[in-house]
């Protein structure tokens with residue numbers, strides 16, 4: 170792959186940490202706001218991605234034109250313990266309020282480290298830009314969630330600009346205890362205008378409505394469009410979901426593995442105003458579609474490992490008599 174050598178504004182501001190080695194020449198460690206460190210992955214042409222060690226959180230995924238495909242709030246707070254608003258926060262070991270821990274668990278506001286020696290994980294040889302991160306519980310974490318785990322995250326930028334996140338979670342409890350968790354890749358997509366967006370792949374699915382005390386409903390038969398606040402957990406959703414942005418003539422294809430559910434969230438105007446780290450009108454330019462495992466927690470016995478993967482790609486929407494062909498989008 171003819172990816173450019175690391176260069177540009179990010180590297181000008183760079184101060185690579187001498188303590189952390191990156192495995193790929195297409196990845197570099199630089200400082201972001203508040204001195205938080207982030208890994209910049211550089212793919213072919215102008216494609217790049219940024220991943221903060223704080224939260225193990227992807228905050229940026231840019232296409233050939235240098236356009237960010239992920240939403241990051243202009244009011245995002247880059248200061249622990251607040252999680253960064255936008256990108257792809259990792260919800261672990263709890264999604265939402267489905268348990269006794271803080272909302273969305275603690276992985277999104279812990280410091281991850283670079284994993285220089287991860288156990289083997291097959292990688293497409295065409296992928297040059299990737300990084301492996303790891304999170305292990307601190308003494309404090311063990312007080313609130315008494316389980317020894319290893320969470321490995323690989324973020325990779327494919328030759329055609331696809332972004333993939335692979336999570337591997339292992340139970341290392343020394344005393345035979347299993348543990349259970351819920352999980353989500355809380356992906357914030359950048360959209361032109363929420364009223365121009367529709368989601369295909371979730372029609373006729375059952376969902377839990379977080380706005381109606383998690384009651385279960387069945388979605389109607391049409392593609393999903395947005396006219397008000399939405400906060401739904403679609404159950405047993407298909408492995409591919411398409412987000413069609415009519416104004417941009419762009420379709421995001423979300424491919425998920427090991428993650429049965431998909432959360433769809435937009436706070437709309439009232440909730441947007443109530444969030445300190447979110448602009449009042451920003452709900453118009455974002456949509457969260459979050460591959461997740463919520464309804465049924467994942468249980469691991471000691472020594473067992475779980476894998477959950479997310480692949481994002483952005484393709485031009487193709488129109489046929491003004492109608493998008495959903496089969497083309499969903500089946501490639």
Ligand SMILES: O=P(O)(O)OC[C@H]1O[C@@H](O)[C@H](O)[C@@H](O)[C@@H]1O
Pocket residue numbers: 265272273355379400401432434459
């Ligand atoms: O403000 P937070 O903790 O990042 O959560 C944002 C939203 O995240 C979504 O995944 C949840 O379904 C919503 O209920 C929640 O409001």
